[in-house]
Amino acid sequence: MTDTALQKPWADAERQRVATQFGVWMFLATETLFFGGIFLFYTVSRIENSAGFMAGARHTDVWFGSINTVVLLTSSLTMAIAERAVRIGAVPLARAMYFATIALGLCFVTVKGFEYWKDVSEHLLPGRDFPIAQTGASEFWAFYWTVTVVHAIHLTIGLGIVARMLLIPRDQLAARWTTAEGTALYWHLVDVVWVFLYPLLYLAGR
Amino acid sequence: MTREERHHVLVKPLRIFAALMALLTLTILYAFVPGLPFKTEAGLGIALAKALLIALLFMQLKGASGIVRIAAVAGLVWAGFLYVLTFADLLTR
Numbered sequence: 424m425t426d427t428a429l430q431k432p433w434a435d436a437e438r439q440r441v442a443t444q445f446g447v448w449m450f451l452a453t454e455t456l457f458f459g460g461i462f463l464f465y466t467v468s469r470i471e472n473s474a475g476f477m478a479g480a481r482h483t484d485v486w487f488g489s490i491n492t493v494v495l496l497t498s499s500l501t502m503a504i505a506e507r508a509v510r511i512g513a514v515p516l517a518r519a520m521y522f523a524t525i526a527l528g529l530c531f532v533t534v535k536g537f538e539y540w541k542d543v544s545e546h547l548l549p550g551r552d553f554p555i556a557q558t559g560a561s562e563f564w565a566f567y568w569t570v571t572v573v574h575a576i577h578l579t580i581g582l583g584i585v586a587r588m589l590l591i592p593r594d595q596l597a598a599r600w601t602t603a604e605g606t607a608l609y610w611h612l613v614d615v616v617w618v619f620l621y622p623l624l625y626l627a628g629r
Numbered sequence: 630m631t632r633e634e635r636h637h638v639l640v641k642p643l644r645i646f647a648a649l650m651a652l653l654t655l656t657i658l659y660a661f662v663p664g665l666p667f668k669t670e671a672g673l674g675i676a677l678a679k680a681l682l683i684a685l686l687f688m689q690l691k692g693a694s695g696i697v698r699i700a701a702v703a704g705l706v707w708a709g710f711l712y713v714l715t716f717a718d719l720l721t722r
Binding site: 444452453454455456459460463466467470485489492497502507508511513516604607608614615623627629 | 668
């Protein structure tokens with residue numbers, strides 16, 4: 424256990440810790456509602472036009488989705504190690520794991536870019552040239568583009584938050600363990616959202 | 630780093646990660662083996678198991694204080710109202 428860099432108005436480390444966790448979890452609750460609404464669109468569309476919706480779902484590329492799932496789960500591992508390393512004052516290990524988390528996040532975005540390129544080349548954008556005639560297929564792809572872009576934006580914000588941990592001077596990093604906890608909570612939520620997206624986007628209709 | 634610290638910082642997260650990879654393998658196999666029933670339910674059930682591992686262990690809800698757990702559950706409760714009210718209409722038409 425290391426000393427704690429106390430922020431106003433917290434009188435001791437434990438209060439600051441609970442306040443940080445409570446604040447971030449309240450924010451994550453609003454994120455649950457935000458993504459909950461988007462998932463509700465998926466559910467209603469899939470119930471109302473099941474055959475066409477699943478026909479659309481079969482056009483996603485399971486390889487891209489699976490690779491990115493492995494990448495994101497691995498980034499959660501490196502983030503968890505980084506957070507725990509900060510807590511015990513193992514600063515070089517923590518910084519290495521933050522770098523690894525950023526690298527994995529960039530890897531995710533890169534793979535997603537290749538996937539988008541393939542999707543666009545196959546005209547899988549709802550609109551005039553959309554290749555699947557069945558009712559419901561374009562609704563699936565409307566969901567796909569909306570939710571994956573929103574998720575990618577969240578991940579990109581997460582990259583900035585993780586990079587901020589690397590800007591903290593090395594001799595002060597261990598004392599910022601409550602900041603490390605809040606950072607980890609956000610990153611893991613991005614992972615949890617993807618965990619539910621994976622079967623809905625890439626395994627549906629197989 | 631002491632042996633206990635190494636266990637907490639490295640070994641425990643690696644075990645959780647191994648469980649997540651095992652669940653990912655299971656969900657892919659189940660989805661692609663022809664003829665298996667309840668594929669959507671199985672996929673979402675495995676996703677829920679993965680999410681619980683991440684939330685309870687990586688996000689440390691397991692050892693969190695009561696007020697933090699309430700904050701974590703609040704989003705699910707509110708989203709639950711959204712789903713209950715929608716399905717009350719959609720599934721009874």
